[in-house]
Amino acid sequence: MSENEAVGSSGGLVPITEGEWAGWSTWQGDAFEQRAGPFYEKQNADGSRVTAFRAEARHMNGAGFMHGGCLMTFADSAIFTIATDALGDSHGVTMNLSGDFLDAAREGQLIEARGEVTRAGGKTIYVRGIATADGTPVLSFTAIIRKVGPKKT
Structure with a gap:
């Protein structure tokens, strides 16, 4: 599936086979x-x-840098990717998300997030990570995820 076909469709995690995001889902x-x-x-x-994701003009604030809310939204998404294995067949909700802004991200940059599960047990998962813009750290974040039940099939 091309990246344009995937955006706005209904369904689950789908692989991208064409364009900049080929090999991603x-x-x-x-x-x-x-x-x-x-x-x-x-x-x-x-x-x-x-x-x-790729930083676009619509992600920028009035000063021309990426809006902090955009970075935090991205971090909120990234914590669930980071915690995929710990979540197993459960859904989760964000109980807490904290971030420290480290630098500005600009239009056109590749924004990436990586991290680790620092602790998981029962229904609670602790995550920490870092978001970068073309390799430069722009946001460090920590989060707590609460498992809320099995995924629907």
Whole structure:
């Protein structure tokens, strides 16, 4: 599927086969993330996961830098990619998300997020990560996810 076909469609995680995002996947069924990003994700050969999107003019604030709310929205999406294995067959909701802005992101830059689960047990998952713009750290974040039940099939 091309990246243009994926955006706005209904459904689950689908692979992108053409364009800049070939080899990545995106969540078709999350209309908010599609409009905010769209955000893409993939699993690397080492098992780590990365989430990314390309910064566009619509993501910028009045000063021409990426809006902080856009970065936090991206981090909120990224924590679920980072916690995929810990979530298993459960859905989750964000209980807490904190971020420290480190630098400005600009239009055209590749925004990526990586991280780790620092603790998981029962219904609670703790995540920390960093978002970068063309490799420069722009946001560090920590989050707590609460599992809320099995995923619908």
